[in-house]
Amino acid sequence: MSIRERLSGNEAAATAMKQINPDVVAAFPITPSTEIPQYFSTFVSNGTVDTEFVAVESEHSAMSACIGAQAAGARAMTATSANGLSLMWEMIYIASSLRLPIVMSLVNRAVSGPLNIHNDHSDAMGVRDSGWLMLFSEDNQEAYDNLVMAHRIAEHKDVLLPLMVCQDGFITSHSIENIELIEDEKVKEFVGTYKPEHYLLNDKEPMAVGPMDLQAYLFEHKYEQAEAMRRAKKVILEVAEEFEKMTGRKYGFFEEYKLDDAEIAVVCMNSTAGTTKDVVDSLRAKGIKAGMLKVRVYRPFPAEEIAKALSHLKAVAVLDKADSLNGAGGALFEDVASAMYVGGNQVKAVNYVYGIGGRDTTAKEIETVYTDLEEIAKTGKVENPYRYLGLRKE
Amino acid sequence: MAYNFKEIIAEKPSRFTAGHRMCAGCGAPPVARMILRALKPEDHAVISNATGCMEVSSFIYPYTSWTDSYIHTAFENAAATCSGVEAAYKSLKKQGKLPEDKHTKFISFGGDGGTYDIGLQSLSGAMERGHDMVYVCYDNGAYMNTGIQRSSATPKFADTTTSPAGKVIPGKMQSRKDLSMIMVSHHIPYVAQTIAVNNFKDLYEKSEKAIYTEGPAFLNVLAPCPRGWGYPTDMLMQINKLAVETCYWPLYEVVDGKYKITYKPAKKLPVEEFLRPQKRFSHMFKPGNEWMIEEFQKEVDKRWQELLDLEEMSNKE
Numbered sequence: 239m240s241i242r243e244r245l246s247g248n249e250a251a252a253t254a255m256k257q258i259n260p261d262v263v264a265a266f267p268i269t270p271s272t273e274i275p276q277y278f279s280t281f282v283s284n285g286t287v288d289t290e291f292v293a294v295e296s297e298h299s300a301m302s303a304c305i306g307a308q309a310a311g312a313r314a315m316t317a318t319s320a321n322g323l324s325l326m327w328e329m330i331y332i333a334s335s336l337r338l339p340i341v342m343s344l345v346n347r348a349v350s351g352p353l354n355i356h357n358d359h360s361d362a363m364g365v366r367d368s369g370w371l372m373l374f375s376e377d378n379q380e381a382y383d384n385l386v387m388a389h390r391i392a393e394h395k396d397v398l399l400p401l402m403v404c405q406d407g408f409i410t411s412h413s414i415e416n417i418e419l420i421e422d423e424k425v426k427e428f429v430g431t432y433k434p435e436h437y438l439l440n441d442k443e444p445m446a447v448g449p450m451d452l453q454a455y456l457f458e459h460k461y462e463q464a465e466a467m468r469r470a471k472k473v474i475l476e477v478a479e480e481f482e483k484m485t486g487r488k489y490g491f492f493e494e495y496k497l498d499d500a501e502i503a504v505v506c507m508n509s510t511a512g513t514t515k516d517v518v519d520s521l522r523a524k525g526i527k528a529g530m531l532k533v534r535v536y537r538p539f540p541a542e543e544i545a546k547a548l549s550h551l552k553a554v555a556v557l558d559k560a561d562s563l564n565g566a567g568g569a570l571f572e573d574v575a576s577a578m579y580v581g582g583n584q585v586k587a588v589n590y591v592y593g594i595g596g597r598d599t600t601a602k603e604i605e606t607v608y609t610d611l612e613e614i615a616k617t618g619k620v621e622n623p624y625r626y627l628g629l630r631k632e
Numbered sequence: 633m634a635y636n637f638k639e640i641i642a643e644k645p646s647r648f649t650a651g652h653r654m655c656a657g658c659g660a661p662p663v664a665r666m667i668l669r670a671l672k673p674e675d676h677a678v679i680s681n682a683t684g685c686m687e688v689s690s691f692i693y694p695y696t697s698w699t700d701s702y703i704h705t706a707f708e709n710a711a712a713t714c715s716g717v718e719a720a721y722k723s724l725k726k727q728g729k730l731p732e733d734k735h736t737k738f739i740s741f742g743g744d745g746g747t748y749d750i751g752l753q754s755l756s757g758a759m760e761r762g763h764d765m766v767y768v769c770y771d772n773g774a775y776m777n778t779g780i781q782r783s784s785a786t787p788k789f790a791d792t793t794t795s796p797a798g799k800v801i802p803g804k805m806q807s808r809k810d811l812s813m814i815m816v817s818h819h820i821p822y823v824a825q826t827i828a829v830n831n832f833k834d835l836y837e838k839s840e841k842a843i844y845t846e847g848p849a850f851l852n853v854l855a856p857c858p859r860g861w862g863y864p865t866d867m868l869m870q871i872n873k874l875a876v877e878t879c880y881w882p883l884y885e886v887v888d889g890k891y892k893i894t895y896k897p898a899k900k901l902p903v904e905e906f907l908r909p910q911k912r913f914s915h916m917f918k919p920g921n922e923w924m925i926e927e928f929q930k931e932v933d934k935r936w937q938e939l940l941d942l943e944e945m946s947n948k949e
Contacts, residue, residue: 261723264716290723292715295757299712302754305705306680306716312723314716332705438701439721441676441734448704449693 240485241419247410250378250417251317251343251403252277254385256287257425260341261312261432264292264303266322269355270407271345274317297322301329301340308338309447311437313389315340319407320347320361327365333400334369334463336447339392340400342370343385346508346559347407348595356596357407359507360560362536363569369463371401371470372537374507376493378415380534381405383487386420389429390477396469404536406509408596420485428484467538474535491540493532494547496522500529502611503548505574506557507533510592510599514557517604528608539573545581548574552615553586555607557627561591567624586614592627603628637831644669647677652697653689657865659828659855659872660686660770664741666832667768667851668700670839676700676736678721680714682746683707685777685857686770708750710740711758711767718763737843738765744785745775748811759818759848766842769811770855780860784809787880788931789924790912792860797915802924807931815850816886822849824885826894829872834883834894841885854881862911874906879936884943891943900936903929 245253252274255263263282265275275291282291292307294300300316307314318326323344333340348354349361362372371391375381384403392401405411420428436445451459471491478489495515497503504514511532521528531547548554556575558568567575571589578585590607593599607627614620647668654661664686671677677700681687687704690697705713718738724730742751747769755767774792775781782795788807791797795804812825822845824838835853842849856863856871863871875881876895880903883895904925907913916924 261727261729262716262719264719288723288727290719290726292719293761294712294715295753295760299709299715299754299757302705302709302712303716303719306703306713306718307720307723308716309703310678310717310720310724312720314720328706329709336705438678438703438717439676439724439730439736440701441736444676444699444701446691446696446698446702449691449696450688451693455693 241421243417243419244414245378245417246412246414247378247381247405248273248345248412249277250382251385251405253419254382255315256281257420257422258315258385258389258429259287259426260289260315262290262292262304262307262314263316264294264300264307264314265316265318266294266297266300268297268319268322270347270411271317271319271322271343273411274343274345297325298329301326301333304340305329305333305336305338308340309336309438311434311439313432315342317343317345319345320349323361323365324349330365330368330370332448335459337398337463337466338400339389339398341385341388341392342400342402343381344402344404345407345411346404354595357409358559358594358596362402362404363560363562366537366569369399369467370537371397371399373401373403374534374536375403375405375410376509376511376532377410378413379417381410382417382419383481383485383489386425386428387477387481387489389432391470391473393432394473397466397473399463399466399470404508409509418485424484428481470538471540489534491535491543492547493534495530495532497529497531497547499527501527501552502554502608502615503529503531503551504555504557504604504607505531505533505548505570507536507559507570510557510559513599513601514604517601517608521605521608526608526612533570539577541573541577542581544574545577545583548578548585549581549583551585553588553611555588555590555611557607558589558591559593561594586618586620588614588620588623588625590625590627597628599628635833635837637833640669640836644673647671647699648690649697649699651695653692654685655858655865657858657863657868658685659772659857659868662828663770663835663853663855666828666835667739667839670836670843671737676734678703678717678736678738680704680710680717680738680740682710682740682742682751684743684746686741686743688777707746709754710742710746710751712754714738714740714765714767715758715761715763718765738763739843740765740767742767742769743776744769744771744773744783745777748785748809749783756818759815759820759850762847764847766849766851768851768853770853772855772857772860774857774860776857776860785811788928789916791915792912802915802921810935812852815852819889820848820850821845822885822887825852825881826883827854827872827876827881828869829876838885860912862914863909867909871906871909874901874909877901878903878906878932880906880932882936882939884939889946891939891946893939893943903932
């Protein structure tokens with residue numbers, strides 16, 4: 239029997255980590271993810287876990303220590319947000335190039351500057367091409383479930399890539415919601431033990447990690463990383479299927495909400511999906527054929543599947559909680575639009591940058607997006623594809 | 633057992649093999665070889681290496697000179713990376729996931745760039761956290777890998793590519809940072825300054841202590857660079873000797889706060905003996921620049937005296 243609890247998103251993440259019982263956790267405090275290493279330190283202090291907790295002096299060292307630990311043959315985890323991830327950036331790429339299945343909780347927050355501690359997705363978007371698997375979570379339940387599934391995906395021999403589980407800073411990390419936890423024993427059995435094929439601490443087979451990798455080999459090594467990312471899609475679905483058998487909770491690359499017969503739809507990630515579902519319900523009550531697609535697996539990007547899922551629409555709006563500052567669209571929009579184009583899908587698409595720096599995004603505002611979509615569906619014209627939602631005009 | 637160079641070389645094969653691509657006359661490879669020889673033959677080691685000459689010349693895919701396990705990740709984090717490996721060892725050992733009777737030791741190597749400068753924070757953090765590891769700085773007094781740029785370990789007046797001796801500014805205008813003393817201030821169990829002289833005795837004995845003292849240890853090893861310093865490649869061991877005999881690079885160790893100078897020259901040589909064979913100081917020997925040599929000598933004398941005082945003070949009953 240699952241356990242009914244009330245936990246914040248950070249508590250949910252820390253609880254998953256406790257049940258996973260990793261060998262090493264190295265982390266540095268940063269709002270809003272600080273609570274995760276805090277709760278976890280308590281588990282360490284009380285002997286609830288077998289973990290060595292490395293209270294590093296920076297996030298750069300957090301990721302460096304995780305890399306060292308995972309290469310040594312241990313399961314290593316960390317948590318961070320925003321500037322913490324920025325400081326790790328160099329090591330983020332190195333972690334994935336070394337094919338180390340490190341797992342991170344990324345509690346999304348606006349990257350400086352100026353300084354802001356609240357939620358948007360600019361931190362995650364900064365590492366979207368770093369070779370990490372990226373799962374997004376609508377609420378505490380998904381943050382927990384994604385973490386329970388994380389090691390099975392990351393450590394799979396066809397994958398061997400690091401993985402980050404994202405959730406929205408404060409909005410879910412600090413909101414207490416109902417949650418269904420899985421029993422410790424079941425999690426332990428599901429996650430399994432980490433058995434690396436090669437590792438530094440194996441004195442019978444010393445190994446060297448992190449070479450100077452020049453023109454003759456780097457290209458092929460990068461290709462192998464790209465291939466692993468492509469292979470991860472199959473593994474993600476297999477693990478989700480097994481997870482569903484254990485919990486009854488179904489996960490795919492994305493969640494389709496009333497999308498089947500929809501004419502207009504919004505694509506978004508993380509907690510905004512909750513608000514959007516409410517809006518879809520109220521529009522449906524008025525007879526408007528509205529739907530939603532919530533991206534769970536952002537890396538690898540399920541381009542073909544998303545293009546197909548959106549192909550029957552008359553118009554689609556993609557919400558980006560980070561501005562790419564590129565004079566064109568946000569990252570998710572560009573991914574979705576190119577997926578549709580390559581997939582031969584000619585649905586009219588529009589992009590909204592929203593919620594920057596923790597600006598609240600209300601149901602009313604999301605409703606205006608659907609109103610815009612109705613107009614686009616009617617006229618077949620997109621006047622300005624790059625728009626803002628909730629931006630003060632004066 | 634008394635130190636016997638021939639026996640050590642005969643009985644302990646090198647764990648850092650030939651075929652690496654470091655320059656002839658470079659001070660670093662003999663240092664790495666000797667430090668690794670201080671390991672007990674039955675012990676496994678994991679080496680963590682900062683980006684730098686040593687790393688780019690010893691592990692070019694698919695070849696490696698390291699017979700022990702080895703990890704390089706980036707420039708500024710050899711200590712943090714090593715601390716993660718050591719934490720993994722502790723955790724797996726505690727959980728019974730590693731053989732009980734086998735021991736692994738942890739050694740980091742970084743140049744002065746990766747240690748005095750960009751890696752100082754990571755080093756300080758790892759030492760303060762008390763990981764059971766040795767951090768070895770092979771100090772060649774500049775960023776040699778990128779082409780001889782000044783570092784905070786570069787001595788005053790040295791001509792480097794970012795502190796060139798010009799018509800107005802005669803080389804680097806700042807004195808060296810004293811990293812060994814900074815490490816002493818971390819109150820870790822073992823700190824030593826050493827160099828490859830006298831059949832490597834000082835280097836070997838300090839390495840052995842550093843590796844087999846429980847907790848964090850730091851070794852600062854002067855490792856001359858023929859390209860950066862401008863000496864003939866066959867002169868490496870002489871340069872090392874001059875660094876010690878002039879007291880430019882004093883040999884000492886600090887155990888539990890007690891300083892011990894491990895070599896005191898019977899007759900301290902003038903520092904110009906050390907400076908003269910090196911092209912990076914050649915402008916100091918031009919007529920009219922005598923003041924530079926005088927000032928350099930003063931600084932060496934002052935630091936040597938400070939060390940003598942510290943030794944006396946810390947050993948008072």
